[in-house]
Amino acid sequence: MKFISASLLLSCLPLLAAFTSNKLRLHHPTRPSISTRTSSSLRSTTDKPTIIPSNQDAGLGPSGYSTTRVRNFSIIAHIDHGKSTLADRLLETTDTVAKRDMEAQLLDSMDLERERGITIKLQAARVLYRSQEDGEVYILNLIDTPGHVDFSYEVSRSLAACEGALLVVDASQGIEAQTLANVYLALENNLEIIPVLNKIDLPAADPERVADEIEETIGLDCSNIVHASAKTGIGINEIMESIVKYVPPPPPATGGPFRALIFDSLFDPYRGVIVFFRVVDGAVKKGDKIRFLNSKAEHDVTEVGIMQPQQVPVEALRAGEVGYLCGSIKDVLDARVGDTITLSSEYKAAAAKLKESKSEEEPIKPLPGYSEATPMVFAGIFPVDADQYESLRLALSKLRLNDAALSYEPETSGAMGFGFRCGFLGLLHMDVVRERLEREYDLDLIVTAPAVVYRVEQGEGEKKKVIVVDAPSKMPDKLRDMKIMEPYVRVEVLTPSEYNGKVMELGTERRGIFKDLKYMTPQRSSIVYEVSDITQGYASMEYQLIEYREGDLVRLDVKINYEDAPPLSTIVHVDAAQTVGRRLVASLKELIPRQMFKVPIQACIGVNVIASASISPMRKDVLAKCYGGDLSRKKKLLQKQAKGKKRMKAMGKVSVPQEAFMAGLQRIMKNNDDEDAASISLRDINFPKKDGDWERISSVTINDITNPYYRSLVAIHK
Amino acid sequence: MNWIAKLKLLMVLPVRVSSFYAPLSTKRLTSTTHITLDDNRFCSHPSRHLRHVQLSSTETETYPNGQNESYGLYVHIPFCRRRCNYCDFAIVPIGKESSSNTGFAKINQQYTDALLTELSMIAASTSSKILLRSIYFGGGTPSLAPLSTLEKIMHAIYKSDSSPFLLDEDAEVTIEMDPGTFDLDKLKAVKEMGFNRISLGVQSLDDTILQTLGRVHRSSDVYSSIDMIRQVYGEEGSNYSIDLISGVPGLTLAAWTETLYKATRLHPRPLHISLYDLQVEAGTAFGKWYDGGDTRDDAETSPAVSIQIKTSNHPALPSTEECAWQYKYASGYLRNKGYEHYEISSYAYNGQSSTVSHRSKHNQIYWEMSGQWYSIGLGSTSSLNCVRYARPRALSDYISWTRKLTKSSKPPWLLSTEQTIDKESERKLLDIVMTRLRTSDGLDLDQIAGQTQFKEAHVDSILRGFQLAIDLDLGTINTSGDHKYGLMRLKDPNGFLFSNNIISNIFMELDLESD
Incomplete structure (x- = not known):
């Protein structure tokens, strides 16, 4: 019964809408009258705020907007x-x-x-x-x-x-x-x-x-x-x-200056950046000049509107409302998520006022919570076909229009040719970017194994030099007075108590520093570790790290047929080097096809070979049959072979397929297969009440690439 | 060619903007109006040569590489008693007793008519006779065709007034014959018809292997067939070739050496040996037995022990290691017995009388830089006047295709469209690289560089693609005298053994170049 009446009412809405909009027009026959009212109410901060009617109020019924x-x-x-x-x-x-x-x-x-x-x-x-x-x-x-x-x-x-x-x-x-x-x-x-x-x-x-x-x-x-x-x-x-x-209603307009929070933006090739925002105070309408507080960019508003969910232009957006605006903004960086939108006129007025009183305050207080995107994971992106470099550059610049968190700079590698070093928020972000490049821009790409950023400190005091290393191949050879710093996170694992042993075993194996073990209930416990496991770039999607600490790290190089393969280098802890090296050469052995000669694959630290394997040569590759003058079948086969080779990268004499460059990733997956910590089931996880000690919480999930153990991790950062 | 030049070309030929194949673009101006490319020896129009034919054959123009401007003719006879286990050719199995089989009589009639139609089409397309340097009856099993059929076809090829071809004085006329499919009388008749070379489908001299291959004949049939050849053609006049297959399931290394030993002691001696390394093709019986394809190269087999997982009663495939050994052993052994390894899978006897070459004239047309050949019959491919034309591979399709041919219009195998001309130069270069590198004579790079439709950049690409072969000592480039680039050759046997890999490297470089 209830349901029927609701749907009846809903079906009446269009009628009501028509009625109310007519009524509104009668009261405010011309637009200028609306805008005068708007501006006057906004300029004076002492006036009691008035609700400005707007065309989206049609359908709200006689009560109008509130x-x-x-x-x-x-x-x-x-x-x-x-x-x-x-x-x-x-x-x-x-x-x-x-x-x-x-x-x-x-x-x-x-x-x-x-x-x-x-x-x-x-x-x-x-x-x-x-x-x-x-x-x-x-x-x-x-x-x-x-x-x-x-x-x-x-x-x-x-x-x-x-x-x-x-x-x-x-x-x-x-x-x-x-x-x-x-x-x-x-x-x-x-x-x-x-x-x-x-x-x-x-x-x-x-x-x-x-x-x-x-x-x-x-x-x-x-x-x-x-x-x-x-x-x-x-x-x-x-x-x-x-x-x-x-759900509480949004606070009403205070009469203060216009402020709105950007929660998203997207690039439209025709209208420029479309900014999605929530109005916190005041109102904005078409024709206003707006200012973004953090980016300090100013633009004229050419359109404001609401999402239903398709974009519908409206006259104005007022406190409490959610909508979009565009203003021929060419760079997404101008309108970063979290930034505050203000009206340029109000900002200037406030700034002038402050100048008079010589106050150091911000003219208009930004809304809290803005932060810059910090790329956490870096990877090299190279075109398979060197001719596609220009297309890749273009595609990245277009993607960046829509994705302010993506950063990239050109990179040249002896083995891989010209490409880009790209920074991502995390692995999924990287994956999404890669896939969009391949799908929307039709590029064949080689993506090197992702890595986090290291800091290398050399010397003491005055002479101290800090090098930021965002690619393993850029890690300098180790010198005596050199300290390699790696990022650390604090991880709290919540687990049924019966798995405590396994979790701790895992924590130790990952070089975690044991901090705390609490029994929240006899069946649930919380184990806290500080780990640098994000060295691989997989464990955490952190935005703020605890700190950088010194680690006993080495650069593990790979040689294929006695020649260096820089894209395959990784940075590992010295204790893990042997294991990692063995797994790496083993997976490369699987991934690189046989050649006409024996190919040794070595994992080395400096000049020391710590693990090696070799690919046995193929014995023959010949077609002996010839069909009565019909060369086409034979040729097709050879052309197919040639096409396959074209997709590979030549490292010296050896053709290396694309997958091999992701061998580092494979290594991690293998690693996790070995562990039975995966038996921790997701449903058994229990979580503590919010603890005042911790300010930010985010979970560490890498469920798409690793074992379920990680799904039960919650990282709590100070 | 820079982009401005391309642009100019665009303006001249607004219709032909679809693709730019750089080396051809200079050619386009002429090719649009006139198909004959006079300075282009690879792609010459037959009509130009027909004039030569009117002259006596001794006056026929001879080119530096010793090729006569004459043609080959391939005739496909698809009949087989049964399909062999390794075979994926275009064949028609007809069962054991063909003579009393009325169904076969009908197929034979239809097929003969189809061949005669093709021949009459060729005849209608030319006003004068075309000079042949080789006729090759392949199959299938041509020896299964009734004598009357063979006779009719031979007659239509060059013996009647209306036939399109003329036979060169020393033309090679080959017929493939399977042991056990002919008797003395048939062989005599075959000789009478003009066949002067026999390709005998021996495949193996070991009865177990013959059974594995699914062959109908046994080794005793081979010996009696060769004896018949001796009786009909005489000790000196016997010019026959045998086929042998290595890498066969169950073929041990020792059995292979034994096969080669026996083959070289056959009397009279085979003047030619075609030696094939077995390829397991999908869709054949072997393909089913050995999981749809040749997976031997994936196995991490060491030479000493190869672990075979036995899942059926079929003998195990030898490892690639063993196959490579068989290939290399044959190469060394046959050379020792006076055979020249002149192509990846072909050996010609040049023992005592080294003046006469017993290389197959017919196959060499396929491997020549400018070889042109006619072909008739099911699934066969002709290569004429810049057109490579493949006929339907299914019998019913083929028969209906011949019925649609009309004498009034130009036959499809001579139709060169603009599109085929465009693609020709690119395609032709790949063909040349692929076929010439299969031969011991090798690829003459200077000849390529000298051709107007190829650029020196092409030669550079070929050299780049070949570099690995040189580094690994699988190939050589001979530069002597006034050669600028030299002669590119794969080494026997190791270079031949990796020919696919090396040729595909060159293909890749040429592909990158044309991009």
């Missing part, structure tokens, strides 16, 4: 727990998107996102919902967050743009480490969290147990938990009602 009827929320969920499906369902239920336009997983707009089932770039959607409680129409702004920790800075900024979050947990699986990290990010941003149990219709669903788990681990009150199934539509209305009921 921040009290705006709800900004995001959805926190583990991969596969149904976030994107739920978002689709919300849009569909509120008729925001016509059924015929409905593409599965509407929010994931890149092909790659849809294919991998992950969300890389943020998108937002605004829906109107008439509450059954008070009959008012509410604006619900859904801000989608990227699901992977590689993008945890982006996650935290998009959460900062909300007042509430839906915590979506698979009722058959329970809460996962990654979800938890985002929950902590949300709590940090003072978000109201509404727990939702999804996939309630699955036979394996165990809502009671999972609800208990949520209560126990996060301390959320689960008495009003919503049982839902995004697939079948169960509980969708309850979710909407909960959002209206529990």
Whole structure:
């Protein structure tokens, strides 16, 4: 009954919309009158702020726009727990998107996102919902967050743009480490969290147990938990009602200057950078000159609008609203995620005022939480075909337009020719970039094994020299007064107590420094290590490190047929060199095809060979048959062979296939196969209540390349 | 050619903008209007040579490399009693008793008609007779064709007034014959028809191996066949070649040495030996037995012990190590017995009387830089006037293809489109590299550099691709006298053994160059 009335009301919305917009026009017949009101109200900070009507208010009903009827929320969920499906369902239920336009997983707009089932770039959607409680129409702004920790800075900024979050947990699986990290990010941003149990219709669903788990681990009150199934539509209305009921409305405009938080940006070839933001105070409209506080860039606004989720231009965006703007901005770096947008006029006025009073303060206080993207993982990208260098340069510059976190600089390598050294936020980020280059720009690439940044310190005091090493091949040969510093992270492992032994074994093996062991309950314990395991670039997607510490590190070189292969060099701890070297030569032996001669492969430290293997030569490669004058079949075979060779890189006399350059990665995978710590199951993880000692939390997940052990890691940084 | 020059060319020929193949672009101006490229010996129009034919054959123009401007003719006879275990040729199995088989009679009739149609098409396309230096009846098993069929075809080729060809004085006329498929009378008739060379499908002299190969004949058939050849052609007149296969499942190293020993003691002596290293092709019985392809090179077999996982009753494939040994042993042994290893898989006897070469004239046309040949029959390929034309490989397709041929229009194997001319130079160079490096005479780089459609850059690419072979002592480049580049050769046997690898290196360099 309830459901029917809701849908009836919804179907009436267009009618209402038509009515109200007419009414508005009657009151404000001309546009100039609106803009005068806007500017006057903004200039004077003492005036009581007035709500500026705008054309998107059509459909809000007679009450019009008020921040009290705006709800900004995001959805926190583990991969596969149904976030994107739920978002689709919300849009569909509120008729925001016509059924015929409905593409599965509407929010994931890149092909790659849809294919991998992950969300890389943020998108937002605004829906109107008439509450059954008070009959008012509410604006619900859904801000989608990227699901992977590689993008945890982006996650935290998009959460900062909300007042509430839906915590979506698979009722058959329970809460996962990654979800938890985002929950902590949300709590940090003072978000109201509404727990939702999804996939309630699955036979394996165990809502009671999972609800208990949520209560126990996060301390959320689960008495009003919503049982839902995004697939079948169960509980969708309850979710909407909960959002209206529990998510606090954004604070109303204070009358202060316009400030807005950028939570995403994207490059459009026609309109320049499109900036997605949440207005915190004041209002912005077309024609305003805006200033980005951190980048100090100024641009004229050519368009403001809302996302439904397709972009719809509107007249103005006011405090509490979520939308986009464009202004022929040519560089994404001008509008970095986390930056604050202000109005240039207001900024100048405030600055002039401050000059008079000789105050050192910022003219307009930036919104908190901005930080620069720091690439954590570096890898070389080279075209297979040297002719594609120019295309690669062009493609990277285009990708960078859309991805401010990507950095690159030209690199030349004797073996690989011309290419680029690229910095990424993490491995997934690297993977995504590589795949986009190959897919969208049709390039054949060789990507060298990724590595983190080391610091090499030489000399003491005055003469101290610091070299930053972002590629193993750039590591200088070791001298006596040289200190090689590697980045450290603090890792807290939460595990069922029965696995304590195994986890500690692992921690020791990875050169972890044991810090603490706590029993939270007799069955759950927390083990804290400080590890430098991110030396390989796989363990952490950290943005802020604990510190750099000296390590006994060496550069492990690879020689193929007695010739150096710099792209295959890695930096390892001296104790691990032997093992790593052996695994490396073994995997190269598998990956490099046989040649006409015997090929020795050696792993060396300096001049010392620490591991070696050799590829036995092929014995023959000849076609002896000739079909009555028909050379074409034989030729086809030879041409195929030639084509295969073209894709390989010649290292001296040896043709090395692309995969071999990722041998370092393989080595890690093998490494993890050996360990049975993988038996720690994900569902058994328990997490402590938030501890005031730690400021930031993010999980260490590398579930796409390593064993499940890592999925249970939570890194807590000071 | 710089881009400005290209641009100019574009303006001159606005229609031909599709692709730029640099070495040809200078040629294009002429090739659009006129197909005959007078300074282009690789790609000459047959009509130009037809005039030569009117002259006596002694006056036929002779080119520096000793090639006569005459043609080869390949005739495909697809009939076989059964398909051998290694065979993926275009054949038609007809069962054991062909003479009493009415079904075969019908197929034979249809097929003969199809061949005659092709010949009449050739005849219609030329006003004068075309000089042949070789006719080769291959198969299949041509000796299974009824004498009447062979007679009709031979007649239509050069014996009647309306036939398109003329036979050179010392032309080689070969027929492939399988032991056990002919008797004395048939052989006499074959000789009568004009066949002066026999290619005998021996494959092995070991009955177990013959069984493994799925051959119908046994070693005793081989000996009696050779005796018949002696009786019909005489001790001195017997000019026959034998085929042998190495690398056969179950063929031990000792058995291989034994085979070669027996082969060289056959009486009269085979003047030519074709020696094939077995290739397991997908789609053959061997392909099924040995998992769809030749995977031997993946195995990490050491020469001494090769572990074979026995999954069936079929004998194990020898390791690549053993195959390579068999190849190298044959090369050394046959040289010792007076055979010249003149191509990867061909040996010609030049023992006592070294003045006469017994190399196969027909095969050499395929390997020549400018070799041109006609072909008729199922699945056969002709190479004429810049057109390489492959006929359908399935019998019904082939028959219906011949029925569609009309005498009024030019036959498809002579149709050179602009597209084929464009591609020709590139394709031809790859062909030349591939075929010339298979021969012991080698690839004459100066001859390539001297050709107008190839640039010196091409020679440089070839040299780059060959460098590894020189470094590994698998090949040589002979520069003597006034040669600028020299003669490029693969060494026997090690260079030959890795020929694919070396040739594909050159292909890669040429490919990079043309990019």
